[in-house]
Amino acid sequence: MSQLNKNNLLPLESPKVLWAVAISFLCIWFYMLGARTLVPTDEGRYAEMAREMLATGDWITLRLNGIKYFEKPPLQNWMNALTFAAFGLGDWQARLWTGLCGLIGVFSVAYTGRRLFGARTGTIAAIVLGSSFYWAGMGHVNSLDMGLSGMLAITMCGLLLGQDESASPAARRNAMLICWAGMALATMSKGLIGFVLPGAVLVIYTLVTRDWRLWARLYFGRGLILFFAITAPWFILIALRNPEHPHFFFIHEHFQRFTSDVHHRSGVWYYFFPFLILGIVPWIGLLVQGMWTGVKEQQKGFKPLLMLLIWAVFFFFFFSISHSKLPGYILPIFPALALMIAVYLESAKPNALKLAAGLLGLLGVVGLFSVNKIAHMGKDAIDIPLYANAAPWIAAASAIALAGALVAWFFAGREKVGKDIAILSLAFGGFLAGQVAFLGHNPFGQYIAGTAHVAAINAELTSPTTPIYAVGRYEQALPFYLQRTVTLVEFPDEMEFGLQQQPELWIPTRAGFVKKWLAHQANHEHAVAIVRTDIFEEFQKQHVPMRVIGQDPRRVIIATPVPSQ
Structure with missing residues (x-):
């Protein structure tokens, strides 16, 4: 009999084991907080609200994109703003x-x-x-x-x-x-x-x-x-x-x-x-x-x-x-x-843990058999590499889940020590599989957030007052990464109530935006707009002067044309 059993010290009662589990868990937990891009809508929204709170110094009236936003109380915005104040802006x-x-x-x-x-x-x-x-x-x-x-x-x-x-x-x-x-x-x-x-x-x-x-x-x-x-x-x-x-x-x-x-x-x-x-x-x-x-x-x-x-x-x-x-x-x-x-x-009884292990193992097997199908789910030039990139992560997550399940099944019936090992194996198999799967989703998150366009947009922002317009859509994450609010056009999104109180903060019609855009061009002013794809096509038919600086199936980013020399 092992020394562990002689001392009647089971794994889940051993301070050394518990400290090792806790430290490993916390290291992964905190690392994963910054391992992915902020994904719209919630993540971008609450990061941006806290950024604006810190920038304006107004800790009472909540705002999103500079517009009054009263849907929820302030605790999370307060905590995020304090975090930004202490550690800077970031994921x-x-x-x-x-x-x-x-x-x-x-x-x-x-x-x-x-x-x-x-x-x-x-x-x-x-x-x-x-x-x-x-x-x-x-x-x-x-x-x-x-x-x-x-x-x-x-x-x-x-x-x-x-x-x-x-x-x-x-x-x-x-x-x-x-x-x-x-x-x-x-x-x-x-x-x-x-x-x-x-x-x-x-x-x-x-x-x-x-x-x-x-x-x-x-x-x-x-x-x-x-x-x-x-x-x-x-x-x-x-x-x-x-x-x-x-x-x-x-x-x-x-x-x-x-x-x-x-x-x-x-x-x-x-x-x-x-x-x-x-x-x-x-x-x-x-x-x-x-x-x-x-x-x-x-x-x-x-x-x-x-x-x-x-x-x-x-x-x-x-x-x-x-x-x-x-x-x-x-x-x-x-x-x-x-x-x-x-x-x-x-x-x-051991059979209960074996049932849990069997279901986790089944999930792992299904994931492994689905990898090839996932890799070929993309339907356009953007989706194809995203799904192909996600497939190895899903395969790794499935393999981890299956390994944890097999170890748990093997030890489930081996007295109390085996029971504790089975519990830990299920826990780490499930936890690690989930975190690996989240990493595989990150390219999708980056695409949804539009972060690939941040550098191109920043290059056009020649001054702190260079306007950015959101035409027909609102990007929940880009304002945070750009550290700038945008002027909404036509589409109020969830800020409709706030805009009823502050109608001067947006442009209600597409025609009003075109008039403003042409004025920027006439005055040789830099301006940027993030435009819904169907609206961009309409602007092309109307021969609205614009220069494309970024594009994907979700959005087109345009800038005022560079004045001819």
Whole structure:
């Protein structure tokens, strides 16, 4: 018998093993923050909003492209702007806050699992969440979904610890204050759902269990003071400076967004199921069993597993019935799923891990057999090399997933040491496969963002006042990389409300742009325009004077003609 077994020190209990796992994980996690171009729409949008906030010094009124933009609260913009102030502009800087929020979620489930269910369960919960495809992926995307999810993880874990009947009154009080702070920060991340959804979970749990004592342990007085101390100042200040903000934010962006298709983001009732299945990889084979632990929980008094189950199911249901659906909306359920899966794994039989390994291996095999088809999916001069370049990355990701699955299958039935090795193999197989696949997507991201044209556009910007126009389209990432706002033409995009308040900031018609463009030419002024391809063709028919400096199937970049010598 090995020395490891003689000392009864399993891999997931060994400080050396855990430090090695943690350091390896963090190195990859932080490296990947800057490994890819910012991809529109979310990544470019929130990077640019923070850049403008830092450049203007206005930390109250949010703007996108210099136009009032009131769809969301400011927390992520604040954090990104502070990051830019400390470290400069860049890809990893724009993702640092979401990366940290992902790690906050991992740490929260680790600490909570340790306190409520034991040290090993806390460790496994962190491993499950950190390696889940969706959590690891969205932790490297500059969007509001991970910022919200990280704050809701604090909320959920604070609530669980605040109701732990074995803890001291002081510990429960402190945990509940953390819960209230988490709700406040979630509200400052994405709006009223930051406290409405956790509140609904609390109500549903109470109705199911008939445990009304829980309400006496919420510390309402101190909690509400803390909540409003964090949230109220900004909401008051922005309303004073912008009287139009409260109606747009509270009515349009919350009530109308949920009850109507005002944002044209509706979807079928099963919209989120594929994202759930893909998102929990490599643990999909343990998802149902993990959730079942909440159903069969027999613990007297407060039932943390049942609350986790209600959290996951209600959040999933809420966004499924909403008329506004985007893939990232269900991200807040993954910390709850990770804790339930971790509890199940502690008592799981070898066949459960073999099922998880088999499904991950199957995914790897499907990926390997699809590589040749992926390499030939391109249909035009731009797509063909992009898909061809992605194919080797998909092959590598599939091979990593298959290798992790095979190792996990081999060790799954080999007593406790083998079980721990199987868990680690599944985790690293899934995590590394996902990160490699993201790297393979980067050329697509660069194309979508239009970064290949940055050098050509910068060469035309002979002064800080050289105008840039966006005709028929708005580029969400290019303004950040150019460090310049653009003048919208004809197409207001998501800035329609802001332009109603500031109509002088855009050109509503194509004819108005042509008139302005001809004036630039007549005055020998440099100007640049990013034009939708069909509009460019129309300009050619109209013989609008222009010089093409960049072109791809998504856009044409033109400049005013060089004056003849």
